[in-house]
Amino acid sequence: MWRLSVSIFFFSCLAVSSSSYGDSEATCSGIVPLRYRYDKISITDYGGVGDGRTVNTKAFRAAIYRIQHLKRRGGTLLYIPPGVYLTESFNLTSHMTLYLAKGAVIRAVQDTWNWPLIDPLPSYGRGRELPGGRYMSFIHGDGLRDVVITGQNGTIDGQGEVWWNMWRSRTLKYTRPNLIEFKDSKEIIISNVIFQNSPFWNIHPVYCSNVVIHHVTILAPQDSPNTDGIDPDSSYNVCIEDSYISTGDDLVAIKSGWDEYGIAYGRPSSNITIRRITGSSPFAGIAIGSETSGGIKNIVAEHITLSNMGVGVNIKTNIGRGGYIKNIKISDVYIDTAKYGIKIAGDTGDHPDENYNPNALPIVKGIHIKNVWGVNVRNAGSIQGLKGSPFTGICLSEINLHGSLNSYKTWKCSDVIGTSLKVSPWPCSELRTTGGYNLCSSTF
Numbered sequence: 069m070w071r072l073s074v075s076i077f078f079f080s081c082l083a084v085s086s087s088s089y090g091d092s093e094a095t096c097s098g099i100v101p102l103r104y105r106y107d108k109i110s111i112t113d114y115g116g117v118g119d120g121r122t123v124n125t126k127a128f129r130a131a132i133y134r135i136q137h138l139k140r141r142g143g144t145l146l147y148i149p150p151g152v153y154l155t156e157s158f159n160l161t162s163h164m165t166l167y168l169a170k171g172a173v174i175r176a177v178q179d180t181w182n183w184p185l186i187d188p189l190p191s192y193g194r195g196r197e198l199p200g201g202r203y204m205s206f207i208h209g210d211g212l213r214d215v216v217i218t219g220q221n222g223t224i225d226g227q228g229e230v231w232w233n234m235w236r237s238r239t240l241k242y243t244r245p246n247l248i249e250f251k252d253s254k255e256i257i258i259s260n261v262i263f264q265n266s267p268f269w270n271i272h273p274v275y276c277s278n279v280v281i282h283h284v285t286i287l288a289p290q291d292s293p294n295t296d297g298i299d300p301d302s303s304y305n306v307c308i309e310d311s312y313i314s315t316g317d318d319l320v321a322i323k324s325g326w327d328e329y330g331i332a333y334g335r336p337s338s339n340i341t342i343r344r345i346t347g348s349s350p351f352a353g354i355a356i357g358s359e360t361s362g363g364i365k366n367i368v369a370e371h372i373t374l375s376n377m378g379v380g381v382n383i384k385t386n387i388g389r390g391g392y393i394k395n396i397k398i399s400d401v402y403i404d405t406a407k408y409g410i411k412i413a414g415d416t417g418d419h420p421d422e423n424y425n426p427n428a429l430p431i432v433k434g435i436h437i438k439n440v441w442g443v444n445v446r447n448a449g450s451i452q453g454l455k456g457s458p459f460t461g462i463c464l465s466e467i468n469l470h471g472s473l474n475s476y477k478t479w480k481c482s483d484v485i486g487t488s489l490k491v492s493p494w495p496c497s498e499l500r501t502t503g504g505y506n507l508c509s510s511t512f
Contacts (some may be wrong), residue, residue, distance in 0.1 A: 071280075079155075081251035083451055086328065093473075094343065095309060096341045096343070097280050097282050097307055097309060099278050099305055099307055100255050100256065100279070100280045100307075101145065102216065102448065103216075104142065105143050105144055105145035105164075105165050106140070106141075106142050107140035107141075107142065107143070107144040107145070108144065108145040108147060108160070109131060109134065109135075109144060109145070109146055109147065110146075110147040110148075110149060110492070111128065111131055111146060111147065111148050111149070111153065111252055113116075113131070114126075114127040114128075114130045114131040114134075115127045115306075116128070116131075116153055117151075117153075117452050118149065118150065118151015118152055118153050118172070118173075119151065119152065120151075120152035120154060120173075120175070120397055123154050123156065123177060123423040124154060124155045125155045125156040125177075126314070127155075128153075128155050128158045129139055129158055131146050132146070132158065132159065132160060132164070135161055135163070135164045136161040136162075136168055136403065138389075142163070143163030143164055143165065143214060144163070144164055144165075144342045145164070145165040145167050146165065146166050146167065146341060147169065147178070148167065148168045148172040148222060149169050149172060149173030150169055150170065150172050150221070150471075151171070151172060152173040152175055153172070153173065153174050153175065154175050154176075155174060155175070155177065156175070156176075156182070156183075157183065157184060157204050157205065157206050157207070157245065158207065158208070159209065160207065160208065160209040160211070160215055161209075161210060161215075162212045162214055162215065163213070163214045163215075163218075164211045164214075164215055164216075164447075164509075166207075166215075166216070166217045166218075166219075167216075167218055167219045167222055168218075168219030168221075168222025168224070168261055169222055170219075170220035170221060170222065171222065172222035172327065173222065173223045173224075173225055174207075174222075174223040174224050174225070175227060176206045176225065176226045176227045176267075176315070179232070180203075180231065183203045183204070184203070184204045185201045185202070185203060185204065185242060185357075186201060186202060186203075186208075187201055187202075188201055188202055188243075189202075189251075189274060189301075189325075190333050190477065191275075191301075191324070191325030191327065191329055191335060191361070191362060192326045192330070192332035192359075192420065193327075193420050193421075194329075194420055195242055196243050196268075196326075197235075197240065197242075197243040197244065197268075197294075198240060198241070198243055199207050201242055201243075201375045202242050202243035202244075203242055203244060203245035203267075204245055204416045204444075205206065205245050205246040205247065205248060205272070206224070206245055206247050206248070206266075206267070207224065207248050207249075208248075208249055208251075209249070209250040209251065209252060209256075210253070210506045211251070211252045211260055212250065212252045212253040212254075212256075213253065213254050213255050214255045215250070215255070215257075216256075216259075217248070217258045217259075217261055218257065218258070218260050218261060218509070219261055220260065221258055221260055221261065221262055221285070222261060222262070223261070223262040223263075223264060224247065224261060224262070224263050224264070225264050225265055226245075226263075226264070226265045226267050228235060228244075228247075228265040228266050228267040228268075228292060228295065228477070229264055229292075230267075230286065231245070231268070232267070232292050232293055234411070235293050235294075235500075239335055240423070244267045244294070245267050246266065246267070246269045246270070246272045247263055247266035247267070247268075247269045247270045247271065248263070248270065248272065249272040249273075249274065250273045250276050250279070251274050251275055251276070253273070253275075253276050254276060254277045254279075256276060256278070256280070256284075257280045257281075257423065258271060258279075258280070258281045258284060259280070259281070259282050259283045259284060260283050260284070262284070262286075262287065263284060263285070263286045264286070264287040264288065265287070265288055265289075265292070266286075266292075266315075268294055268305050269294070269295070269296040269299050270297050270299075270302060271284075271286070271297070271298045271299070272299050273299075273301065273303050273306065274302055274303065274421070275301075275303065276300075276303040277303060277304050277305050278305045279300070279305070279306045279307070280306075280307045280309075281298055281306075281307070281308045281309075281311070282307065282308070282309040282310050283309075283310050283311060284311045284312075285311065285312045285313075286298070286311070286312070286313040286314070286315060286319075287314055287315070288314070288315040288316050289316060290314075290315075290316055290349070290350055291316055292315065292316035293317070294316070294317050295315040296315065296318045296319075297313035297315050297317075297318065297319045297320055297329060297347070297349075298313070298320045298321075299318075299320075299321045299322070299323055300320075300322050300323070301322075301323040301324065302323070302325055302335040302336065302337055303337055303340075304328075304336070304337065304338045304339050304340070305410055306340040306341070307340075307343075308320060308340070308341065308342045308343070308345065309341070309342075309343045309344055309345075310343070310344045310345075312346050312347055313345065313347035313349075314347050314348045315347075315349055316349070316350065316351075317349065317350075317351045318349065318351050318353075318382070319345060319347045319349050319352070319353050319355075319374075320342050320345060320353075320354055320355065320369075321352070321355040321356070321357070321406045322340060322364055322367060323337065323357065323364075324336050324354045324360055324361060324363055325359055325360075325361040325362040325421055326361060326419075327361055327388045327389060327419055327424040327428070328361075328388075328390075328420075328423055328425060328428070329361070329389065329391040329420065330361025330362045330389070331362070331391065331428060333362060334362055336362045336363035336365060336391075337362070337365075338364070338366045338367075339366045340366070340367050341367075341368045341369075342354060342367075342369040342372070343368075343370055343371055344369075344371045344372075345369075345373070346372075346374075347373075347374060348374065348375050349376075349378065349388075350376075350377075350378045351377075351378045351379065352377070352378060352379040352380070352381070352382035352411075353374040353377055353379070353381065353382075353401075353403070354372060354380075354381050354382070354398060354401075355379075355381075355383075355384065356382075356383045356384065356393055356419030357382075357383060357385045357389075357397065357416065357417065358385055358416045359389075359417065360385045360387055360389050360392075360393055360430060361389045361428075361430075362390050362391055363391040363392045363393045364391070364392070364393045364394075364396075365392065365395050365396075367395070367396045367398075369381075369397070369398045369399075370397075370398070370399045370400045371400045372398075372400070372401045373401075373402045374401070374402065374403045374404070374406070375404040375405060376404070376405050377405065377406040377407070378406065378407050379406060379407065379408040379457055380401060380403040380406050380408065380409075380410060380440070380445075381398055381401060381409070381410045381411070381437060381440070382410075382411045382412075382413075383396065383412040383413070383432070383435060384411070384413045384416035384417060385413070385416065385432065385472060386414065386415060386416070386417045387414070387415075387424075387426050387454065388419055388424035388426055388431075389428065389429075389430045390425070390428035390429070390430060391430050391433070392430060392431040392432070392433075393430065393431070393432045393433075394432070394434045396420060396434065396435045396482065397436045397438075398437045398438070399437070399438040399439045399440075400438075400439045401437075401439070401440045401441070402440075402442070403442035403443070403445060403469070404442070404443055404444060405441060405444040405445075406445050406446070408445070408446070408447045408448075408449065408450065409440065409442045409445045409447070409448050409449050409467075409469035410437060410440065410448070410449040410451075410464075410467075410469075411449065412432070412435065412450070412451040412452070412453075412459060412462065412484075413452050414430070414432070414452055414453050414454040414457075414459070414483075427456075429454055429456050429457035430454070432453065432457070432460070433459065433460045433461040434451060434461040435459070435461065435462050435463070436463045436465075437463070437465075437467065438463075438464075438465045438466055438467075439465075439467075439476075440466075440467040440468070440469065441465050441468050441469075442468065442470060443470050444470070444471065445469045445471050446479055446492050447480075449464075449469065449480075450481070451479070451480075451481045451484045451498075452480070452481070452482050452483070452484075453482060453483030453484045454483055458483040458484060459483065459484045459485070460484075460485045460486070461485070461486060462485070462486030462487075463486055463489075464486070464487075464488045464489070464491050464495060465488065465489040465490060465491070466490045467488075467491045467492070468491075469492070469493070470492075477491070478493045478494060478495075479494075479495045479499075480496065481495075481497075481498045482498075484496075484498045484499070485498065486498065486499045487499060487500055488500070
């Protein structure tokens with residue numbers, strides 16, 4: 069018997085509430101209520117076989133077709149029992165729950181020749197890796213509403229090594245598929261599932277609103293290329309909480325489009341909360357950018373625990389990006405072993421083509437970072453603004469980033485205006501300490 073009882077939770081969203089800032093028990097997960105599905109079907113009802121060899125594409129598509137066309141009141145739950153269900157990529161539909169039981173694995177086939185192609189995102193103008201289209205994500209949703217992916221920590225496995233090897237050998241024809249992508253969708257919940265070995269980015273909500281991702285585990289080898297954990301992209305009202313991520317690229321990276329295409333599309337990422345994330349990566353723990361052309365604002369990240377990192381906190385953009393990065397609040401970060409504690413850079417990332425405007429300089433202002441503690445941090449920090457657009461309103465307070473005697477280096481800064489309070493090692497002179505208490509403390 070696989071009946072599932074699902075409660076309905078209604079919590080007020082604390083995404084950008086100053087009264088909750090720093091509260092380790094706060095949650096924003098109530099922005100999307102979890103609905104009970106009275107109608108339930110199993111993948112085995114549609115011929116699904118979990119032997120790890122049978123290709124179950126027809127079963128998944130038939131079950132989802134049934135959910136889409138019968139339109140049961142309150143939606144339908146698709147149950148995946150224990151077993152390994154090999155399948156090609158497939159599309160979800162609105163008002164459904166994809167529920168993975170304990171021991172259930174949905175595994176991607178390794179046949180890349182027949183993988184479906186889709187159009188590039190308009191805010192990117194082309195595939196992120198190569199010109200032209202892109203391979204559809206393994207599990208895909210476009211224009212959907214009220215979708216849940218959850219369960220008892222079952223696994224969605226992208227079997228990405230074949231894609232990573234194509235990238236390494238430069239034999240890719242199009243941009244690699246994400247593991248999960250929701251596009252132009254709203255009221256999305258992803259929870260209590262293990263995601264592993266994504267071909268490219270793991271979870272990619274793009275042009276979405278009201279998205280909750282919590283209590284997930286995301287895994288990929290440290291040398292797997294571009295396996296970002298969670299990438300909110302030109303999306304708003306996004307809650308990311310209580311998750312473990314260990315991948316080959318940024319753990320959480322907020323994006324909003326690429327150069328002239330992102331500027332023209334003009335869709336920002338905003339009102340995003342990242343809370344109680346633990347993980348490890350050769351790249352960044354919390355990243356903003358480098359694709360920031362639609363603008364990024366009103367971001368809160370707090371209670372972050374990182375180990376064996378390339379960079380703890382990395383805010384990154386480039387000439388040609390345009391757009392803005394503003395009103396960013398990051399606090400309560402612990403870093404154990406990293407090359408850099410904090411990096412804010414205006415020279416990061418490539419360009420989609422030669423048509424970008426070198427005069428389209430991003431605006432970076434209102435970056436507030438507080439309560440960061442690091443051990444075995446090789447370089448404390450670097451803030452490198454742009455000569456034509458210096459970074460302003462940078463506030464660092466109560467930051468201690470410690471390294472070994474042989475590798476310890478201080479801050480490096482240029483084209484930045486800001487303040488600092490209780491920062492060790494001593495910050496760069498551009499971050500003045502006079503008046504720092506009033507300017508920094510007033511933002512938290």
